[in-house]
Amino acid sequence: xNEVEQSPQNLxxxxxxxxxxNCSYSVGISALHWLQQHPGGGIVSLFMLSSGKxxxxxxxxxxxxxxxxxxxxxxxxxxxxxxxxxxxAGRRNTGNQFYFGTGTSLTVIx
Amino acid sequence: GAGVSQSPSNKVTEKGxxxxxxxDPISGHTALYWYRQSLGQxxxxxxxxxxxxxxxxxxxxxxxxxxxxxGGSVSTLTIQxxxxxxxxxxxxxxxxxxxxxxxxxxxxxxxxxx
Numbered sequence: 001x002n003e004v005e006q007s008p009q010n011l012x013x014x015x016x017x018x019x020x021x022n023c024s025y026s027v028g029i030s031a032l033h034w035l036q037q038h039p040g041g042g043i044v045s046l047f048m049l050s051s052g053k054x055x056x057x058x059x060x061x062x063x064x065x066x067x068x069x070x071x072x073x074x075x076x077x078x079x080x081x082x083x084x085x086x087x088x089a090g091r092r093n094t095g096n097q098f099y100f101g102t103g104t105s106l107t108v109i110x
Numbered sequence: 111g112a113g114v115s116q117s118p119s120n121k122v123t124e125k126g127x128x129x130x131x132x133x134d135p136i137s138g139h140t141a142l143y144w145y146r147q148s149l150g151q152x153x154x155x156x157x158x159x160x161x162x163x164x165x166x167x168x169x170x171x172x173x174x175x176x177x178x179x180x181g182g183s184v185s186t187l188t189i190q191x192x193x194x195x196x197x198x199x200x201x202x203x204x205x206x207x208x209x210x211x212x213x214x215x216x217x218x219x220x221x222x223x224x
Contacts, residue, residue, distance in 0.1 A: 033212065043201065043215035086153065097166060098143075098213075102152040 003027045004089050006101035013108050019074040021104045023087030032063050032070045033088040037103070043086075046072070077108045112136070114216035116202050122222045125194060131187045131219045135204030143205075143213060144177055144187050148198040156200075159185065189221075197223045 004025045013019050025032070034046040047054050047061040049070070054061050058077075063070040074081055087101040115134040123129055135142050144156040155169040159179040170176070174192075179185040189196055199220050203213040 035215075042217055043203075045212040045214065048212045088153070097155055097158060097168070098153075099155070100145075100153040 002101070003091075003099040004087055004101040006085075006087050006104050008104060009102065010105045011107070013077050013106070015078060015108055015110050017077050017108075019077050019081075019106065019108075021072045021085050021087075021106070023070045023072070023101055025068050025070075025087075025089040025099070027089055027099060028092040029089045030092045031090040033090065033098070034061050034070075034072050035086040035088060037084040037086060039083070046085075074106075079108045079110050082107050114202055114204050114214050116200075116216035116219050118219060119217065120220045120222075122224065123192060124224050125192060127192055128188065128190045129192055129221065131189075131200050131221070133185045133187070133202030133204075133216060135183065135185070135202070136214055137183075139204035139206055139214070140182065141205045141211070141213075142179055142185050143203045144185070145201045145203065146171075146198045147201060147218070153201070156187070192221075192223045194223045197221055 007022045031048050031050045033048050035043050036046050037043045049061055049063050058075045060073040072085055084103040084105050086103045088098045091097050114136055117132045121129055140161045142159040146154045146156055157170055157177045158166040174190045177185060177187045199218040201215055201218045203215045205211040205213045
């Protein structure tokens with residue numbers, strides 16, 4: 001059983017659509033991270049959150065600690081948002097060890 | 111440079127050879143991580159360094175894998191007697207060190223074992 005589960009695994013959307021990617025985790029966490037990996041491999045950290053909600057441009061990340069669930073939302077999606085989005089749980093009390101979801105591959109069609 | 115630098119970017123070697131992968135973290139970052147991403151798989155934690163503390167090696171898949179971090183900066187991941195299943199992208203990341211700080215990733219080393 002994976003400590004971090006993401007859904008959906010693959011997602012295709014039309015440009016302009018509102019997108020939601022979900023992440024559930026089973027371990028106690030110090031923080032939850034959302035990462036973006038573009039074709040070619042470069043990984044960028046989008047958000048780090050331990051409670052509530054964060055917003056950066058068209059991206060919004062929320063977390064519900066009681067339900068052990070986080071969502072990443074993309075408003076007004078654009079083809080350049082096409083990437084793999086990875087949820088990572090920073091495990092509490094084990095240094096900075098992270099458990100990763102297998103990623104959601106997003107394709108936004110013009 | 112401003113980011114995490116990894117070298118080489120690509121490495122092709124024969125089964126049974128040893129390889130060394132290098133990571134230059136962001137200056138001042140005390141935490142350094144190595145991850146592996148096999149084809150079609152998610153990221154897998156390998157090892158974590160924090161300052162002068164003993165590293166967390168709990169993710170290393172076998173005793174053929176080892177890593178060092180000299181002077182609290184540059185790190186080298188060594189794989190001895192490589193096997194085909196070692197083929198993957200090896201990613202290094204660094205962070206400022208406090209728990210939960212965002213990690214900054216290098217572009218990775220793509221390792222192919224023939």
